[in-house]
Amino acid sequence: MKALQIAATGMKAQEQNVEVISNNVANMRTTGFKKQRADFQDLLYQNLRRMGTETSDAGTIVPTGVQVGSGVKLASTARIMSQGSLEQTDDALDIAVRGEGFFQIDLPDGTTGYTRDGSFERDADGQLVTVDGYTVNPGITIPENIQDLTISNDGSVQGVDDTGTTQQLGQIQLARFVNKAGLEAIGDNLFLETDASGAAETGNPNDNGFGSLQQYFLEMSNVDAVTEISDLIAAQRAYEMNSQIIQAADEMYSTTTNLR
Numbered sequence: 403m404k405a406l407q408i409a410a411t412g413m414k415a416q417e418q419n420v421e422v423i424s425n426n427v428a429n430m431r432t433t434g435f436k437k438q439r440a441d442f443q444d445l446l447y448q449n450l451r452r453m454g455t456e457t458s459d460a461g462t463i464v465p466t467g468v469q470v471g472s473g474v475k476l477a478s479t480a481r482i483m484s485q486g487s488l489e490q491t492d493d494a495l496d497i498a499v500r501g502e503g504f505f506q507i508d509l510p511d512g513t514t515g516y517t518r519d520g521s522f523e524r525d526a527d528g529q530l531v532t533v534d535g536y537t538v539n540p541g542i543t544i545p546e547n548i549q550d551l552t553i554s555n556d557g558s559v560q561g562v563d564d565t566g567t568t569q570q571l572g573q574i575q576l577a578r579f580v581n582k583a584g585l586e587a588i589g590d591n592l593f594l595e596t597d598a599s600g601a602a603e604t605g606n607p608n609d610n611g612f613g614s615l616q617q618y619f620l621e622m623s624n625v626d627a628v629t630e631i632s633d634l635i636a637a638q639r640a641y642e643m644n645s646q647i648i649q650a651a652d653e654m655y656s657t658t659t660n661l662r
Contacts, residue, residue, distance in 0.1 A: 404472065405651040411473030412644035415442055418476045419637045426625045434518030434591050435623035436481050437630075443477040483582045486518075486624040488616060494551045495522045495530070498621040501613020503576030506539040506604070507532055507592065514539065516577055516602070518621055519591040530572075534590060542572035555614040557607040576612050577602040 419440040429435040453467030488498045497520035499505070504516035515536070522538060525531045530542040544551065548561035548569070557574035579585065584598030595602055607615045 403651055403654065404470070405647055405654075408471065408473040409644040409647035409651065411445065411475065413641055413648075415440075415474045415476055416637045416641040416644065420634065420641075422479055423630055423634050423637065427627070427630050429623055430625045430627065432591065432623050433521055433620050434486065435625065436483050436486075436518070437623065437625045438479045438481050440476060441478045441480055442474050445472040445475055447471050481583050481585070481587070482624060484624045486621045488619045489622050490619055492618070493521075494553075494617065495524065496520060496618055496620050497522065497553055497574070498616040498619035499576065499607075499613045500616055500621075502578045502611060503607065503613045504578065504582075504593065506575065506577050506602075508537045508539045508541075509592075510536070513594065514577075514602070515588070515592040515594060516585065517591050517593065520615075521620055532590075538574070540572065540575055542574065544571055545569070553615060553617040555608055555616070557615055573606060574615065575604050576607055577604045578612060579603070 419442075422438050422440045426437040429437075447469040449467065449469055451464060451468035453464055455464045455467070456462065457464055485500070488500065497505075499518055499520065504518060505520060507515040507517055509515045517532070519532070521533060522530050523533060524544050525535060528543045528545055530538045530544065532538070542559055544559075544561060545563065547563045548571075549564055550562040551571075552560045552562075553574065554560070557576070559571040559574060561569050561571050563569060579595070579602060580600035581598055584596055584600070585593035586596050586599075587593055605612050607613060
């Protein structure tokens with residue numbers, strides 16, 4: 403009887419499904435977080451009677467055959483890259499991307515990270531950095547005497563100094579990917595380029611399909627609480643049904659062993 407093993411794969415799959423859902427819920431308030439979805443595939447089949455097999459010399463064939471499956475497996479945890487809601491803040495260094503594109507971040511190991519988290523700060527040298535101190539690429543330095551900082555929708559960064567003179571401080575660029583769901587999440591709200599995502603294409607906001615920037619806003623996660631709770635209930639019910647199959651199979655085993 404294979405029901406025990408098949409139902410066990412179902413329970414394991416739903417455990418993993420709940421783990422994905424719990425991570426989504428845990429990051430409901432994480433800036434720029436993109437939720438994941440668990441996708442499943444059925445396992446190999448045992449052919450007890452293969453479809454298309456001839457059953458007589460006259461050429462008659464089996465129309466459907468007999469196949470017995472062996473369960474389910476987790477195939478992928480697809481990342482949903484839909485737009486999150488924008489939340490207004492009081493910080494001039496908070497920037498949200500509306501549309502396509504990721505901020506580019508210089509990581510300590512020399513690689514480039516990508517993020518939708520635009521909660522930036524200014525370090526001791528006046529450079530625009532993430533909350534972990536990683537420099538935004540291209541580098542932008544904001545002098546100490548800047549009184550009024552403006553970041554336009556197209557990424558142009560300007561400031562008014564203490565003499566009332568407007569200074570051009572730099573240009574924020576964005577990166578986009580053919581398959582942004584193929585980016586590798588490494589934590590700290592950062593992604594890395596992979597062979598699946600394709601190479602990064604960089605450009606200025608508002609140009610050639612890139613999204614626009616919104617100063618004094620942050621993009622929240624795209625996790626919907628109602629959807630996650632309904633998915634959690636469905637996963638819990640599927641887990642319970644698989645556990646009941648194991649119980650039924652155990653009772654059938656017990657009945658067989660008690661035969662006289």
